[in-house]
């Protein structure tokens with residue numbers, strides 16, 4: 001398969017870009033932040049997303065979605081990255097939809113997937129517990145009780161956890177922290193007794209929560225996939241999330257870079273456009289090359305997820321690691337080359353820097369994925 | 380089954396049946412490369428067999444038209460062939476400046492007679508070419524070259540000196556940049572001309588590299604007579620041909636190095652550094668360098684694939700090969716720095732049999748030229764800045 005977007009994928013990109021750049025430029029995020037908006041995103045826009053078919057993009061057709069692939073999800077994420085639009089797309093349409101579609105039984109799928117597709121259900125994935133992404137270290141205890149389980153523990157960086165109607169929670173039903181065996185995914189009602197949700201205002205003005213679970217009862221229907229065997233399902237869902245966030249970082253990097261190059265062609269010092277200085281030209285060229293390479297690596301990962309899901313791990317780690325370092329470089333060069341202007345809140349560049357930092361941490365930073373790749377290659 | 384899947388199945392079967400096992404191992408020395416030419420010798424029987432079988436299918440140049448000795452493959456088929464060869468680790472049957480550089484330029488700028496004369500001989504490995512671009516005072520600033528071609532009836536008389544001419548002492552023919560109009564602006568008086576290195580007045584003097592090898596030469600032209608019909612493209616428009624050829628050269632150089640074949644770099648490093656109880660390279664800092672390298676190498680493989688696909692789809696920027704050249708060569712230098720660091724003391728031996736004649740340090744030193752030959756890294760970045768990013772200034 002050619003490593004370029006197909007015509008249909010390009011059309012999807014154009015329509016996503018049209019909607020997002022029109023309705024949610026960076027000023028949209030800025031105003032949500034400044035007004036300390038309780039939801040943190042626009043429900044109206046999410047409705048518009050649903051009408052365009054984006055919320056059900058990964059939902060199979062027989063459950064009311066359009067049954068598209070991960071490349072298409074990445075195409076939308078990249079456009080989201082360009083304007084930093086806060087949206088439940090990642091948490092609900094990408095992570096939850098694929099967790100349910102890949103791991104759910106018929107009853108779970110028909111209960112939730114159509115609602116995700118029509119935009120009426122918001123969901124969130126609760127994985128991380130410590131400061132760093134270490135899915136195998138999951139320690140939230142899920143102990144058998146009666147016909148179901150009792151959950152005790154705490155989760156952090158639950159993206160969109162404060163607005164979720166449904167939580168997908170990774171818990172430990174067996175094994176020890178660090179082991180892949182003994183992980184189980186649960187569908188949990190956030191209104192259930194014992195669930196305490198604290199919205200955490202984050203550096204990037206996007207939405208996340210810390211969630212505590214004390215003796216939360218989940219009955220057997222709430223198990224997503226198989227008890228103790230959730231590790232593979234979780235890893236698969238995380239890989240999808242990694243590919244999606246990597247795409248967001250590609251969009252983000254390219255946008256920052258575009259703005260920076262424009263500035264190099266406008267700003268004069270020493271009687272010259274600063275873009276004439278070779279010290280900046282070469283750095284801009286290096287960054288451009290970095291972004292192009294990362295774009296290719298991310299598309300490769302998404303295509304591999306679509307074509308050969310079970311063997312996509314290496315390509316996904318490459319993509320997420322690259323996207324992280326590229327975005328980090330792009331925002332740093334972006335601020336630096338804007339001089340004093342780059343440091344001001346009034347200027348948008350800072351928003352990109354903050355979002356890039358969060359995207360690095362989401363589902364494993366560059367170091368995490370470099371280590372993963374080394375393990376896969378046995379050294 | 381689609382035609383392409385059929386083609387993949389047939390290609391795989393053919394390769395399985397025809398590629399000798401010895402030709403599926405990573406190349407480890409210069410003699411593993413077959414360059415063709417009038418005086419060519421095969422270093423082994425499998426090398427000969429593999430070359431001849433591929434040649435007979437036109438697969439030394441799979442995407443060239445059949446009438447010029449190529450395989451006539453469509454872009455998608457060519458990609459399948461590349462993928463299948465990579466999957467089995469099959470070596471390239473023929474390395475050649477004719478294939479990488481001159482051929483594409485002739486296909487675009489050559490007249491019919493020139494194509495018929497030269498392309499089949501390149502495809503069949505009969506003629507080995509060298510590149511006469513650089514001069515002592517025209518390196519990065521190539522267009523200031525001074526080698527002269529003076530008109531004399533139907534011929535040019537060529538005088539001057541080239542330098543860094545790779546394999547000039549082994550080459551049969553040269554594609555050469557000469558000044559045909561000394562009065563024009565520097566880019567406008569250059570012509571692209573072909574001639575036989577056996578012509579009277581051509582001489583070469585090898586130059587020793589820091590690797591201890593001598594793959595390039597000073598090349599002198601003393602009243603060399605060349606028919607005017609050997610000019611490719613228009614007289615005084617040789618710069619267009621030269622630049623087009625450089626795009627291909629840069630794309631080729633960007634792929635230098637043993638990408639993704641053979642054992643993973645981290646395991647090679649473990650041979651000398653050792654592994655800890657959990658199987659990790661027993662040098663945490665080196666391990667993280669290798670992992671960072673592997674990430675970048677895999678990403679670069681993706682962009683290399685994408686660059687070809689974009690070109691086939693008519694969506695690529697002509698200067699993108701400069702971006703590829705920059706990154707690919709810096710990457711290859713990084714690989715060899717890691718290999719040297721991993722090898723430690725063992726990688727310092729220069730002559731012993733144990734070290735295969737210092738293969739590792741010599742290869743390491745050779746890679747330092749990657750970011751110089753075909754245009755330096757700084758020149759590549761300048762091209763990207765100006766031609767792709769459209770940044771201001773000369």
Ligand SMILES: Cc1cc2nc3c(=O)[nH]c(=O)nc-3n(C[C@H](O)[C@H](O)[C@H](O)COP(=O)(O)OP(=O)(O)OC[C@H]3O[C@@H](n4cnc5c(N)ncnc54)[C@H](O)[C@@H]3O)c2cc1C
Pocket residue numbers: 267269270274277279280336337338339340341343
């Ligand atoms: C937090 C903060 C506090 C400050 N406090 C003070 C203060 O107290 N008093 C005060 O007077 N100023 C202050 N400044 C201003 C500071 O000194 C300037 O921001 C700085 O000199 C850069 O100027 P500029 O912002 O106009 O950027 P520009 O000069 O426009 O530079 C933009 C980019 O172009 C690059 N560039 C410019 N010229 C060249 C060249 N010739 N070659 C290569 N690259 C070039 C720069 O390195 C930069 O990356 C402060 C700035 C900040 C951010």
Ligand SMILES: Cc1cc2nc3c(=O)[nH]c(=O)nc-3n(C[C@H](O)[C@H](O)[C@H](O)COP(=O)(O)OP(=O)(O)OC[C@H]3O[C@@H](n4cnc5c(N)ncnc54)[C@H](O)[C@@H]3O)c2cc1C
Pocket residue numbers: 509510511512513514515517518519520542543544545546595748751752753754755756757758761
């Ligand atoms: C192994 C090898 C094989 C080669 N094979 C061939 C061959 O077969 N045929 C052939 O014709 N040539 C060949 N070359 C020559 C090669 O193309 C030149 O060496 C190259 O173009 C650089 O020219 P130079 O050596 O004169 O360096 P210079 O141009 O003198 O460069 C010196 C330094 O200055 C930097 N520099 C120059 N201009 C700028 C600028 N504008 N901005 C910033 N930095 C700049 C360069 O990047 C470099 O770091 C080969 C070279 C090597 C090393």
